[in-house]
Amino acid sequence: MSGVLRPAPVFSRRRAGVLLHPTSLPGDKGKLGQQARRFVDFLAQAGMTVWQTLPTGPTHADLSPYQSLSAHAGNPEFIDLAELVSLGLLNADELTCETRKRALEIAASRFLSESWQSTMPDKQDAWRQFLSDHKAWLDDFALFVAIRDAHGGVPWYEWPMPLRHREPRALEAFRGQHQGAIAQVCFEQFAFHLQWQAIRHYARDRGVLLFGDIPIFVAHDSADVWAHPDMFKLDAQGQPLVVAGVPPDYFSPDGQHWGNPLYDWHAMAAEGYRWWIDRLASQQEKFDLLRIDHFRGLQAFWEIPAADARPVNGHWVAGPADAFLSACFEQLPDLPLVAENLGIIGADVEALRQRFSLPGMTVMQFGFDGSPSNPHLLHNHKEHDLVYTGTHDNDTTLGWYQSLDEGTRNHVNQYLRVTGDQIPEQIIQAALGSVSGLVIIPAQDLLGLDSSARFNTPGTVTNNWIWQLPENYPAAARPDDLRAQVNLYGR
Template sequence: MTQERLIPALASRRAGVLLHPTSLPGKLGALGEEARRFIDLLARAGVTVWQMLPVGPTHQDRSPYNSLSANAGNPELIDLQELVMEGWLDREELPVEASIDDRRELLGTAANRYFKSRAEKPAEYRDSYDDFVQENSVWLYDYVLFQVLRDSHQGASWRDWSTRLRDRDPEALEQVKVESEDEIKRVKFEQFVFNRQWLALRRYGRERGIYLFGDIPIFVAHDSADVWAHRNLFKLDEEGEPLVVAGVPPDYFSESGQHWGNPLYNWEAMEADGFQWWLSRLGVQQKLFDLIRIDHFRGLVACWEIPAGNPDARLGQWVDVPGNTFLQACFKTFPSLPLVAENLGLIGEDVESLRETFDLPGMAVLQFGFDGSAENPHLNHNHNPHDVIYTGTHDNDTSLGWYLSQGEGTRARMHDYIGSDAESMPWCLMRLAMQSVSWLAIVPLQDVLGLDASGRLNTPGTGQGNWRWHFKWEDINMDHIHRLRHFLELYGRMPPTG
């Protein structure tokens, strides 16, 4: 039995919608009624996969690929209205829209009420929190201390803390635990509530036939709990500064390459302890998602190492990574690990060989298909059934925005390939995705809504204005939902029956 057959979400022809939870309309958090309403909308259209981006706590740039933790959940997604239903907040305490400071204060209030009421509640009430803390102790302790210290330093990076805190002196950390007991409880409580709401959402989706499709950034942020707590696993100097940083050479996303700035792994150290940090990370994600995309999969074959302090991504070099040994360890621990490989960009035979060795689905993006070559792997006739096909990803313009920005030659090639120019964009490209032999086809919600470039979520290589798009419920045209359902019915992507 091949790997995709072991994964229920890839066991039949399906369709999915790509939408990050931060793009939901809710002003008090996304993981309650807003997310349930979206799941109901997907089910109405016959869609059975909800794909999203990484859900960890972000820096000020709001990039989900630049998280403060590889394991923690983003407390900004917590639905504060659900805490009223739990009895931990009063409805009149809720603002119309919660700022980060409002949220921190309200979560602190909810935490205090939770801990004060524990003794009066049944054992199962207490056990759910205690079990969460115990089950996640491998990462939770470090994350909580990191976040408390970061807050007390007004958001300064851990490299700028005192030497004792930067270097994790045991006595200094014990003192923090004593002096910051309330803040430590609040941060633990935030993660407990995030996990509680997330698992409730996943159950709600399962009951309606919806699978959750997550995303793991291959790299982590330098200013993160993971790098602070595991400096030996990264290529850093004695003071914690990176020796080399991650990026990519020039490709179709950027003519000058991309300088991401993430510290690179010390794969020798990771291999020495059996990749325990990675295995823990994958274990956490499997509790949250039914499918998991590994972003920048080619980084498991070789990483583009750029000298630290040099802003020019073109000056990097490829350095080999023990990807085969790593993936063997992953599948030994998790035999049915539901991975999808992001194999976009500069992909050689070595990358595809590793992916095929472990029978991992890859990706194809229709927007990349119309360069005039019949051998282009993004065109329908070159798709593989076990790959995942997209009109565009979170890094692309919307399909309509892309189309309007193209020259007449590209537009003509696309319509010639489709065989008609009668159907408007983006529906003609969405139809092509649903026609694909690939078992899973994904379209961004912006395409379903027919949005132009104003709906773009992210432009790679830029640092401003990204990750802020969200829709309003009044933007949803039910005619679009019905039209999407018709495509799913026409091309055999409706939920399995029986």
């Protein structure tokens, strides 16, 4: 297989990039306008040529991008309202006086009006093309959101039975009564699409590529599970029979209960994995590189009975492995995938990854367990893999270093030849010097921030996903110094 697949263009040369979710950009009027362009300009000035984000779908109330309402849709919270002013869909007073929700409703009403359509024919052509190109998921998603909103935001498996089970007459009646709400959702997805593609072109013109993230599982309360219940292991009421998680290990003595419904891989195989291939294609439309989170779940996944959902009661079940990846690459031969292979990963998972020539990940913070064979140590890095100082689930590198016991801290100092007052700069420099072709640095590390800037703490449900860049980040991160280091290591 390795002789068939070509490396993604991202790996055509050594590169450095930054991990920053768009929600962390400053400002409260949206992210995909001036603030995103400003960040791309900062990356270009610093010599960084990759911008990695977390999943970009609409979230639930907990704000986790890994529990999205859709595997395809964009988060309307990212839409930059000021960009809608420049299109004539809002005026300056509406931008400052209306709520975000009301501003988007005004913009949609104008966009869909006959008078606006006649003055902007190019945008109407793009609108019709967008609806046609994305019909496979957009129709279901728009209907899902409209029904969910009409029922006070309760999950689909608590809707009235006819809507829960997608009875055609019930869906048709709802469409007839809520055309405006459905059109609103479609407009917001169109606005997200236009702004995202504009940023992608802006970034590409400045030598910056976009790197996205795909959670292996999807949320139970999502348009995907509601629209395709036969692709998941559900009972007659739409409740999961089994759920996803991980077994007890060194990092979580009780295991982890994620609660996501598990795929019926036999049903997916019978349809040629079409659901997954469509999902990958829609993300490839947005990104130049894609990471599959929890890649090991394709080799084998931890299945926990819903009736007794303690992780210890789960068991390993074989995943679709080679058959799935072969189907994906047959349909999408240029699919640019990275495998998230962190945690306790067996030889079978690594063999699957290597059969398909997929880059894996190493994390500088994970290297110091005392073993010289630890794959996260610099001398064990591989040219075709990625190296991170830390991930979105880790403490910042400064916070991590400050929390180490004295013995581990001395190990870090000795191995990297650093002292405490050089953290995180020297760890960033070490990562840049790695043989790995792509190094990714969280924005918090570039700014030398401590644990107060941590983005997510797994296993907790408060104070996650809300950190934002300070307004002065372009100067505080010293982009010219960064560029000099990037150039020093041929990135």
